[in-house]
Amino acid sequence: MSTNDPRAPEFAAFAALLADETRVRCLLALLDGRAWTAGELARHAGVAASTVSEHLGKLVSGGLLTEERQGRHRYVRLAGPSVAQLVEDLAARVGPDAVRQPRTLREAGAGSAMARGRTCYDHLAGRLGIVLTDALTARGLLRQDTGFALTDDGVDWFDAAGIALRRTGRRPLARACLDWTERRPHLGGVAGAALCRHALDTGWCVRIGSQRAVKVTGEGERALGRLLGIDAGALS
Structure with a gap:
C-alpha cells in the first residue's frame, strides 16, 4: 500500500522558496516589519532590480509576502506574524x-x-x-x-x-x-x-x-x- 503523502509535492515546492540566498536575504530584511520597495531590497541583497523582482514574485505567489502599489512604487512586506x-x-x-x-x-x-x-x-x-x-x-x-x-x-x-x-x-x-x-x-x-x-x-x-x-x-x-x-x- 502506498504511503505517499499528497502534501509532499507542495511541501517541497514551498521549501524550495527558502533555498535561495537572495530570497532569504529579502525575508530577513523584511523582519523589521516594514514595507520595502523592490529597489531597496535589491540594494540590500546586492543584486540587480530585475533579479530581485523575479524573486519577489515567487515569494508573493508562495504566500510568504504580500504586495501593494502606490503610484509607480511596488511595496512588499511579510504576509503576517506566522511568516x-x-x-x-x-x-x-x-x-x-x-x-x-x-x-x-x-x-x-x-x-x-x-x-x-x-x-x-x-x-x-x-x-x-x-x-x-x-x-x-x-x-x-x-x-x-x-x-x-x-x-x-x-x-x-x-x-x-x-x-x-x-x-x-x-x-x-x-x-x-x-x-x-x-x-x-x-x-x-x-x-x-x-x-x-x-x-x-x-x-x-x-x-x-x-x-x-x-x-x-x-x-x-x-x-x-x-x-x-x-x-x-x-x-x-
Whole structure:
C-alpha cells in the first residue's frame, strides 16, 4: 500500500522558496516589519532590480509576502506574524559558527547593535528582548514553565501601564520566539507586539541605523526601571 503523502509535492515546492540566498536575504530584511520597495531590497541583497523582482514574485505567489502599489512604487512586506515566526525560527537554527564574521568595523558595529536590541517583525528581540522577558517572568507576569502565557497579573500590568493588548484573530496572547543571537526565547505574540509598539510610540526605544536595531532611550530606562525594576545597565 502506498504511503505517499499528497502534501509532499507542495511541501517541497514551498521549501524550495527558502533555498535561495537572495530570497532569504529579502525575508530577513523584511523582519523589521516594514514595507520595502523592490529597489531597496535589491540594494540590500546586492543584486540587480530585475533579479530581485523575479524573486519577489515567487515569494508573493508562495504566500510568504504580500504586495501593494502606490503610484509607480511596488511595496512588499511579510504576509503576517506566522511568516515572521517561520523565518525567525529557521534563522535561529543556524549555528553561531555558520555566521560569517564581520569584515569591517562598520559591519561589526551593526552586528553588535542588532545583538543588543532589535525588532523581530513586530516584537523586541536580542539582549533587550531577553531582559524584558526575564523581568516579566520574575515578577509573575509571564509564565514559561508550560509554554509562554501571561498571568492574570500580567494582563493587569499591561492595562495599568497603558499598553493595549489588541486581541484579534487566532494569534496567541503570548508566544515564545527563539532568539537567534541569545539562543533563548523572548516574548512574541500579541503581548510582545503591544510592548514593542508602545516602546517605539512613546520613545522608550528608537530605531538606529538602516537595519532592525533599536536602542533604549533615557526615558525608556526610567520607565522600564519604574515598571519592571530593570536596572539601566542591563538595557544599555
